[in-house]
Each structure stands twice: as C-alpha cells, then as structure tokens.
Amino acid sequence: MMQLLRPRATKDEALGRARVAWLMAVAACALAPHAEYLPPWLDAVALLLFIWRLAQWHLGWPGASRAVKILVVIACCAGVALSFGRLFGREPGVALLTLLLVLKLHELRSVRDGHTVVLLGYFMLLAAFLDSQEPAIAVLLFGSMVVITAALIALTGPPAAVGALLRRSAFMLLQATPFMLVLFVLFPRVPGPLWGLPVDAHGARSGLSDSMEPGSISQLSLSGEIAFRARFDGALPARRELYWRGPVLTDFDGRVWRQGASARQVGRALPGSLEGTRTAYEITLEPHGKPWLFALESVAALPADARITDDWQVVRRDVVRDRRRDRFESVTSARPGRDEWSGWLKAARQLPASGNPRARALAQSLRDQADSDAEVVAAALHLFRREPYVYTLTPPLLGSDAVDQFMFETRRGFCEHYAGAFVFLMRAAGVPARVVTGYLGGELNPVDNFIVVRQSEAHAWAEVWLAEEGWRRVDPTAAILPERVERGLAALPSSEPVPFAARLDAGWLRALRHRLDAANNAWNQWVLSYDQQKQRELLARMGMQQPDWQTLTAWMASLCAAFAIVLTLWALRRQRREDPLARAWRTFGKRMARTGLPREDWEGPLDYAARVARQRPELAGIADAAATLYAAARYGGADAATAARDIRTLTASLRRHRTRT
Amino acid sequence: MREALRRWLASLGGPPELPLTLDRRRIFVLPTAVGLVWGCALVAMLLTAINYSLSLGFALVFMLAGLGQVALLHTFRNLLALELDELPPQPVFAGQPARIVIALGNPESRPRAAIMLSMPGAPPVMVDIAPGERRTAELLLPTQRRGWLAPGRVRLETRYPLGLIRAWSYAQPRRRCLVWPSPEVRRPALPPADAGLVGDRAGGDGLDEFFGLRDHRAADSPRHVAWKAWARAPDAPLLTKQFEGRGGGELWLDFERLPADLAPEQRIARLTGWVLDADVAGLQYGLALPGQGLAPAAGPAQRDEALRRLALYGLPS
Numbered sequence: 001m002m003q004l005l006r007p008r009a010t011k012d013e014a015l016g017r018a019r020v021a022w023l024m025a026v027a028a029c030a031l032a033p034h035a036e037y038l039p040p041w042l043d044a045v046a047l048l049l050f051i052w053r054l055a056q057w058h059l060g061w062p063g064a065s066r067a068v069k070i071l072v073v074i075a076c077c078a079g080v081a082l083s084f085g086r087l088f089g090r091e092p093g094v095a096l097l098t099l100l101l102v103l104k105l106h107e108l109r110s111v112r113d114g115h116t117v118v119l120l121g122y123f124m125l126l127a128a129f130l131d132s133q134e135p136a137i138a139v140l141l142f143g144s145m146v147v148i149t150a151a152l153i154a155l156t157g158p159p160a161a162v163g164a165l166l167r168r169s170a171f172m173l174l175q176a177t178p179f180m181l182v183l184f185v186l187f188p189r190v191p192g193p194l195w196g197l198p199v200d201a202h203g204a205r206s207g208l209s210d211s212m213e214p215g216s217i218s219q220l221s222l223s224g225e226i227a228f229r230a231r232f233d234g235a236l237p238a239r240r241e242l243y244w245r246g247p248v249l250t251d252f253d254g255r256v257w258r259q260g261a262s263a264r265q266v267g268r269a270l271p272g273s274l275e276g277t278r279t280a281y282e283i284t285l286e287p288h289g290k291p292w293l294f295a296l297e298s299v300a301a302l303p304a305d306a307r308i309t310d311d312w313q314v315v316r317r318d319v320v321r322d323r324r325r326d327r328f329e330s331v332t333s334a335r336p337g338r339d340e341w342s343g344w345l346k347a348a349r350q351l352p353a354s355g356n357p358r359a360r361a362l363a364q365s366l367r368d369q370a371d372s373d374a375e376v377v378a379a380a381l382h383l384f385r386r387e388p389y390v391y392t393l394t395p396p397l398l399g400s401d402a403v404d405q406f407m408f409e410t411r412r413g414f415c416e417h418y419a420g421a422f423v424f425l426m427r428a429a430g431v432p433a434r435v436v437t438g439y440l441g442g443e444l445n446p447v448d449n450f451i452v453v454r455q456s457e458a459h460a461w462a463e464v465w466l467a468e469e470g471w472r473r474v475d476p477t478a479a480i481l482p483e484r485v486e487r488g489l490a491a492l493p494s495s496e497p498v499p500f501a502a503r504l505d506a507g508w509l510r511a512l513r514h515r516l517d518a519a520n521n522a523w524n525q526w527v528l529s530y531d532q533q534k535q536r537e538l539l540a541r542m543g544m545q546q547p548d549w550q551t552l553t554a555w556m557a558s559l560c561a562a563f564a565i566v567l568t569l570w571a572l573r574r575q576r577r578e579d580p581l582a583r584a585w586r587t588f589g590k591r592m593a594r595t596g597l598p599r600e601d602w603e604g605p606l607d608y609a610a611r612v613a614r615q616r617p618e619l620a621g622i623a624d625a626a627a628t629l630y631a632a633a634r635y636g637g638a639d640a641a642t643a644a645r646d647i648r649t650l651t652a653s654l655r656r657h658r659t660r661t
Numbered sequence: 662m663r664e665a666l667r668r669w670l671a672s673l674g675g676p677p678e679l680p681l682t683l684d685r686r687r688i689f690v691l692p693t694a695v696g697l698v699w700g701c702a703l704v705a706m707l708l709t710a711i712n713y714s715l716s717l718g719f720a721l722v723f724m725l726a727g728l729g730q731v732a733l734l735h736t737f738r739n740l741l742a743l744e745l746d747e748l749p750p751q752p753v754f755a756g757q758p759a760r761i762v763i764a765l766g767n768p769e770s771r772p773r774a775a776i777m778l779s780m781p782g783a784p785p786v787m788v789d790i791a792p793g794e795r796r797t798a799e800l801l802l803p804t805q806r807r808g809w810l811a812p813g814r815v816r817l818e819t820r821y822p823l824g825l826i827r828a829w830s831y832a833q834p835r836r837r838c839l840v841w842p843s844p845e846v847r848r849p850a851l852p853p854a855d856a857g858l859v860g861d862r863a864g865g866d867g868l869d870e871f872f873g874l875r876d877h878r879a880a881d882s883p884r885h886v887a888w889k890a891w892a893r894a895p896d897a898p899l900l901t902k903q904f905e906g907r908g909g910g911e912l913w914l915d916f917e918r919l920p921a922d923l924a925p926e927q928r929i930a931r932l933t934g935w936v937l938d939a940d941v942a943g944l945q946y947g948l949a950l951p952g953q954g955l956a957p958a959a960g961p962a963q964r965d966e967a968l969r970r971l972a973l974y975g976l977p978s
Binding site for chain 1: 685695698699702705706709710711713714715716717718719720721722723724725726727728730731732734735737738741742768769774775789793820821822823824
C-alpha cells in the first residue's frame with residue numbers, strides 16, 4: 001500500500017512535480033464554483049479527467065494518449081452541443097472552457113502550457129460571477145485568486161514552500177488592491193451590453209408574468225426571493241396603501257387573463273394634476289427579464305427611460321436585465337382615468353361569448369338590484385364577505401367554467417381566484433373592470449430602512465371604472481381576509497405552506513435576518529449595481545459634478561500613478577542585511593564595552609587589540625584572536641562565515657571570562 | 662538602428678563594467694510575451710464584464726491589472742541593488758570552454774530568485790540568491806582560437822515573480838581569459854636534449870645524471886624503469902628513474918627546428934604538447950620562439966609562462 005501511495009517519477013518531471021500540483025490546484029479552484037451550474041454529465045466528465053490526472057501525478061498512472069484526448073474532445077463538444085442545443089453562447093461557452101481547462105491538465109509539457117492554465121483559471125473565475133455575485137462567492141473567488149497567482153509564481157520561480165508562495169501571492173494582491181479600488185470607482189462605466197447578448201445571457205427568473213391563471217400567483221407566493229427594495233424619502237405610507245402596480249390584465253379567454261391592447265399603448269401623458277400628497281421613493285429592482293417596473297399606485301413621476309401605458313403601468317423599451325435603481329413619485333390617494341377612452345372601457349367589459357353561466361346569472365341579479373355601478377361593486381364585495389370563502393395557498397384544481405366552479409363549489413382560492421372572479425362578475429354586470437397584478441405590502445428592515453418586497457408578496461387585485469371617480473382599486477381579498485392587507489401571508493392559518501421567511505416572528509432570528517438582508521442590500525447597492533448612475537452620484541458627493549470620461553480617466557491615471565509611486569518608493573527602499581561577520585564583530589565590541597574597554601569607531605581591529613593588551617592584559621588573548629580573525633576575513637580573503645562563527649565563540653568565552661573575574 | 666538603440670540603452674547609468682551595483686538606472690523593464698497575452702486576456706475579460714454588467718468582473722479585471730503593475734515593481738526589485746563582480750578567469754586550452762565566473766552578492770534581507778545570466782555564445786545559467794548571500798555563476802564560453810578571449814557583455818535577466826515582466830541589466834567583465842593553444846593530439850615524443858646545441862648555449866660534458874624517482878607512467882621508456890627498486894618491493898608501484906640534463910643536456914623546444922612542412926599553428930600545437938609532456942616528466946626545458954626565448958626551467962610557473970608565450974605568439978597584444 002505504501003508502495004502505491006508513494007509518488008513515482010512520471011512525465012511530470014519536465015515541468016516539475018510541484019508546478020503540476022499547483023496547476024491542478026488552479027483547475028480545482030477555478031472549476032469548483034461552476035459545478036453547481038453545469039450539466040451533471042459534464043461535472044462527472046470533468047471530475048473523472050481531473051482524478052485521472054491526479055492519479056498520474058500521485059500514483060504514476062499512465063497518461064492519455066493523443067488519440068484518447070482527441071476522442072474525448074470530440075465527444076465532449078458533441079455532448080455540449082447536444083445538451084445546450086448550440087456551441088456558442090454563455091452556458092455552452094463556460095462548459096467548453098471547463099473541458100478545455102481540465103484537458104489542458106493532461107497536456108502540461110512546458111511552462112507555456114502552465115501559463116495557459118493560469119489564464120484560463122482567471123477567466124473561469126470571471127465566468128463564475130455570471131452565475132452568482134453573492135458576497136460569500138466573492139470572498140471565495142478572491143481567495144481562489146491567491147491560489148492561482150501563487151501558481152503563477154511557482155511557474156516562474158524556484159521550488160518554494162506552499163506557504164511561502166501563498167504569502168507572496170497574497171502580499172502582491174494586497175498591493176494591487178488600491179489600484180483595483182481606484183479603477184473600480186473611477187473607470188467610466190458604460191451602460192448596457194456592447195453586443196447582442198445570447199438568448200441565455202440571463203437565466204429564467206421568477207416574478208410576475210404578463211398573464212394570470214388560477215394558481216400562478218399562489219405558486220409565486222411560495223418563493224422568498226426578493227423582488228425589489230424600496231426606500232422612501234419621507235415618512236412611510238400606510239401599509240394598506242402599498243399596492244405596487246405591475247402588469248394590468250384586461251383580456252380574458254375564460255381561463256387565462258392576459259394583457260390587453262391598452263398595455264401595449266405606450267406614451268400616455270402623466271397626470272400632472274393628481275391631487276394629494278406626493279410620496280417620493282427609490283426602488284432597487286432585481287432583474288426579472290420583463291420590461292415593466294413596479295411603482296406605487298398612482299404614479300406621478302417616472303425615471304427618464306420609462307413610459308406609462310394606457311392602463312397606467314410603468315414600462316421600459318427593454319427588459320430589465322440588471323438590477324436597477326429608479327426614483328418615482330406617487331400619489332397613493334389619487335384615482336386616475338376619469339376621462340378614459342371609450343375603446344378601453346369597452347375592452348374592460350369584454351367577456352367570452354359563453355361559459356360560467358351561474359356567475360353571469362349572479363351578476364345579472366346584482367345589476368338588477370343596484371341603482372349604480374358603485375352599488376354593484378359594493379354588493380359583490382358584500383357577497384364575498386358573506387359567503388364562506390376561504391383564502392388559501394392550496395386551492396383545489398379547477399376545470400372548465402373555473403369561475404362558476406370556484407364561486408359556487410370549491411369556494412377556496414388565492415388572490416388570483418378572487419380578483420379574477422370579481423372582475424368577471426363586474427364585467428358580466430356591465431361595469432368596466434380589469435385585473436391588476438403586482439405586490440402588496442413589504443417588510444421594513446429597521447437596519448437600513450429599506451422596504452423589502454419579496455415574491456411571496458405577489459398579489460392580484462381588481463380595478464373598476466366608475467364614471468364619477470375614474471379607476472377605483474377594489475381588493476376582493478381584503479373582503480375575505482382583511483389581515484392579508486395588513487400582515488401579509490402571515491395572516492394565513494398555520495396549516496398553509498407559507499414561506500418560512502414570511503412568517504418569521506419578532507425576535508433575534510428576525511433581527512438577524514434583517515441584518516443579513518441589510519448587508520446584502522448594501523452589497524447590491526454599492527458593489528453589484530455600481531453603474532453609471534451610482535458612479536455619478538458618488539462622484540458628485542465627492543465634489544465632482546457631471547464628470548465626463550476624460551476627467552474620470554485623468555483622475556484614474558493620476559491616482560494610479562500616485563499609488564505606483566508609493567509602491568516604487570517601497571521597491572527602492574534598501575533593506576540592507578548586515579553580513580554575519582560585521583554583526584559578530586559588532587557584538588564582540590559591545591560585549592567588550594561592558595568590561596570597560598569600548599572600541600572606538602575610528603579604531604582598526606588590530607589597533608584595538610593592541611590597546612586591550614596594554615590596558616587589560618588578561619583579555620589580550622581573546623581580543624587579539626578576534627581582531628585577527630576579523631581582519632583576516634575582512635581584508636585577507638579568509639572565509640567570512642567561519643570567522644564569524646569563531647568570533648561568536650570568542651564573544652561567548654568573553655562572558656565566561658567576565659563572570660570568573 | 663537597433664544596435665544603436667541597444668548601445669544607448671546599455672550606456673545609461675554609466676558603463677556597465679564590473680564590479681558594479683545594479684541601481685535603478687541600469688535596470689530595464691518590459692513585458693514578456695506572456696505579459697502581452699495577459700494584457701490581451703484582461704481586455705477580453707473587461708469586455709465580458711462590461712457586456713454582462715458584472716460588477717465583480719470589473720473588480721477582478723482591475724485587480725489583475727493592478728497585479729500587473731505590482732509584478733513590474735517586484736520584478737524590478739529582484740535585480741535592484743545586486744552587487745556584481747567577476748573572478749579572475751583561469752586559462753583554458755582552445756576548444757575547452759572558458760569559465761567566466763560572475764560573483765553575485767545580495768546585500769539585502771530578501772531573497773532573489775530566478776536570475777538568468779547569459780552572454781553571447783554561452784548557454785544561460787539560472788541562480789537564486791538567499792538574503793545576505795554571495796554566489797557565483799559560471800558562464801561556459803566556447804573557445805576556438807588561442808590568445809586573449811574578451812568575454813562579451815553579461816546580460817542579467819529575471820521574470821520573477823509572475824513571469825509577466827522582464828527586467829534586465831548588463832555587466833561587462835573587464836578581465837580577459839587567456840586561451841592556450843590546443844596541444845597536438847598525436848605528437849612525436851619529446852626531442853632529445855640536444856647535444857648539438859651544447860657548445861653554442863651552455864657548454865658541458867652532456868652526461869645525464871640520475872636525479873630522482875617518480876611514479877611510472879605508461880609512456881615512459883622501459884629503459885628508465887627503476888627495476889631494482891621494483892625487485893626489492895614487487896608490490897610497490899613501478900617507479901621511473903629521472904635524469905637531469907646537466908649543462909649541455911638542456912631540452913630546448915624550438916619553433917624553428919620543427920620539420921619545415923609544418924604550418925605555424927601546427928608547430929604551436931606540437932610545442933604546446935611538448936611543453937605539457939616535459940612538464941609532466943618534470944624536465945627542465947626552454948622554449949625558443951622566433952624572436953624570443955624562455956630560459957630552461959621546470960615547474961608550473963615555467964609551464965604557464967611557456968603556454969602563455971605560445972598562446973600569444975604572433976598575435977597583437
């Protein structure tokens with residue numbers, strides 16, 4: 001067994017076994033963060049190739065022949081093409097680079113091959129940030145950078161201890177940090193992608209979609225992921241006002257609610273004359289891959305690149321790919337759209353020609369009993385409140401005529417059921433109505449005063465148009481379970497599968513979560529979404545108003561130069577090391593000074609010995625021997641190391657001498 | 662043009678004659694090929710970071726860019742304040758490599774690693790120097806012709822620690838190396854001590870006189886083996902009787918008296934071989950070259966002087 005474990009001479013001798021080991025460490029560090037995101041077969045292939053290489057290094061197993069390598073390359077390329085459907089793009093690219101790196105470990109013949117591995121390693125670290133930029137990952141990857149840089153030193157330098165190389169590498173990276181900070185803060189940020197991103201640039205993301213059917217929002221509610229964070233300039237509005245408006249769904253086909261033509265009609269003028277107090281706030285939106293933004297109802301001021309649709313939804317031309325920060329103003333008490341175009345009102349009364357007959361009949365009876373649209377709305381809400389409806393995250397599945405089935409049979413549903421059914425009733429009764437999806441509420445983090453809105457706060461409510469007031473928000477859920485508005489999902493009975501985070505009660509756990517979340521938010525705000533806008537903000541705070549890229553470059557260059565000068569001064573600093581002979585002689589002089597006979601600076605060694613002999617004859621032998629040794633080594637070419645050792649011995653004997661006398 | 666540039670560069674900071682200490686004006690830095698590839702890779706990584714708006718990607722790229730700057734200084738510092746000197750070169754026979762020994766002193770408390778010394782025509786050598794240590798590096802310079810060999814400029818280069826940057830400097834050894842002629846391989850035996858010259862040069866009876874014993878060599882004539890001594894102690898090694906030409910029996914190695922069909926260089930080669938033979942035999946010998954003569958003597962000093970004269974014969978000094 002020991003025989004097996006003992007490393008044997010292998011072909012690694014060409015590059016050096018230690019270097020090969022370092023390069024394997026590089027591959028391990030650079031590839032480990034990708035394992036989670038690559039297809040399992042690829043992980044397995046990469047791991048096998050790595051272990052095979054390790055066995056070659058450690059146990060002297062035979063290496064792969066050329067034919068085998070070529071076969072592996074062809075097979076892997078085919079595998080990548082099959083599992084991703086293409087060879088180009090982000091994910092297949094990362095997969096191919098992974099294979100390339102691990103195969104390169106089987107092709108280490110020269111230092112140049114080693115450099116290839118190191119450069120690939122750095123690139124794979126960068127690629128790992130495509131998948132996750134969380135603080136923990138960042139720490140891990142910058143730690144990997146120390147290892148990769150140490151491997152680079154090992155490739156260039158003589159064999160050295162692992163610890164020494166890691167220390168050197170960490171020291172160099174530490175010295176590089178000021179440059180990194182300056183460049184990070186001042187490098188002119190270019191918004192947006194430089195070239196068309198491949199379709200998979202941003203993976204599937206959870207969030208509201210442009211359609212709603214029974215079950216779609218309750219599904220989303222199970223996710224504790226953060227949708228966006230908001231911070232208010234002034235006081236927080238009441239919680240029941242925190243309706244964050246998302247996609248408005250007008251078209252109904254009997255089962256699925258979809259956005260209507262009004263959602264595509266962009267460019268409506270903002271109602272500048274909304275009455276009421278304006279609330280200003282900033283939203284940091286997580287990328288969700290859709291073009292819309294979320295804002296409180298009713299929005300009164302927009303970011304520059306956003307528009308408002310005819311159904312009062314805030315949208316952009318492009319989808320939201322990156323985390324973004326926008327400022328909004330809203331008037332929460334306002335009701336827009338009193339002078340709504342008749343075409344849109346007609347669309348808001350549209351129903352399929354047939355289906356759900358019982359609901360239609362109910363609507364007709366409501367209509368008949370009421371004098372106005374407002375009374376129809378009130379009667380319907382009363383109905384929901386009176387009948388034994390249950391608000392639940394796990395409603396039974398519904399078949400055709402879903403509205404009928406829900407209203408008269410199962411009577412168990414989540415907000416999308418209630419909103420959908422309510423709007424159906426309204427339309428059947430001739431009242432213009434539509435479904436609005438978005439988020440309700442949010443949680444205030446007392447650490448940084450951000451309101452955190454999670455996917456579990458996704459909500460659907462209704463909007464009816466009344467001639468006297470315009471579009472009025474009606475939340476049928478509030479009729480069933482008023483606490484839902486005030487407390488969020490925690491209002492649901494404990495048997496419901498509410499996400500853990502949504503139910504967390506006050507206490508240290510909640511405080512800890514707030515703290516973690518605030519740290520995460522700070523990281524997002526200042527590191528991850530450090531973009532053109534944030535850069536301007538920060539520079540303005542430092543007194544640079546609207547710097548153009550020339551100014552930024554000039555500043556960047558001068559600060560880098562300043563750091564370079566500091567480093568150069570450090571490099572030029574002399575760290576003289578006194579040679580052992582001189583040190584031994586100096587120590588000897590010091591020890592002699594204790595006997596009362598210090599050596600004068602101008603005194604040559606032999607003169608000094610002569611003086612000692614005159615004044616302290618008992619020390620003459622030692623002093624003469626030391627002086628002769630020193631002079632012979634310093635001026636006569638005798639071996640300095642031996643002389644230094646002998647002088648040290650004499651110094652020690654001097655101590656014995658002194659204690660004796 | 663390039664040559665002029667190189668001369669100008671090399672003249673910065675004064676002539677690089679040894680001994681010298683490498684100060685900052687003598688050290689040049691440029692990126693290596695790996696360094697250039699590294700730069701290109703950084704640009705590619707920067708574009709990726711911009712394209713995908715990867716904030717940490719920016720941080721990584723900027724860190725690596727800073728690392729390049731730091732590498733420059735570390736590489737520069739690896740040569741800075743090195744103390745260089747040369748050791749007197751030992752003469753060699755033409756055809757053997759001349760050993761140019763450069764002493765490198767590291768006066769500082771940090772180690773120096775992977776310093777490559779090279780010289781035109783000599784294979785490069787790599788040295789590491791511990792803190793406070795002095796080391797020598799031996800450059801093996803091939804030789805072909807006898808005479809003085811002036812070593813070219815020594816180039817000291819290092820890429821340590823990252824291999825991205827190359828720092829280099831020059832040092833010019835001042836001492837020349839004496840290259841002795843290469844001895845003729847199949848040479849005739851030493852000429853006899855010449856009686857004909859006796860009258861001319863010294864006078865005397867020409868009788869050889871027994872002078873001592875030394876270890877037997879295969880080339881010794883059997884007539885000179887000390888058989889009696891061997892008979893007394895057969896286990897002991899054979900000894901050879903040595904005779905000393907007294908007076909007129911002097912051995913003269915004379916350039917002019919070699920066969921007329923020998924070219925001058927061949928004569929030099931044969932004389933060189935004879936000098937070695939005579940020295941090995943412990944004989945006293947003199948060397949006569951046209952226009953100069955070396956009085957007979959024996960021993961290493963005589964051999965070195967004779968070889969030196971042969972090495973430099975006919976060459977401008």
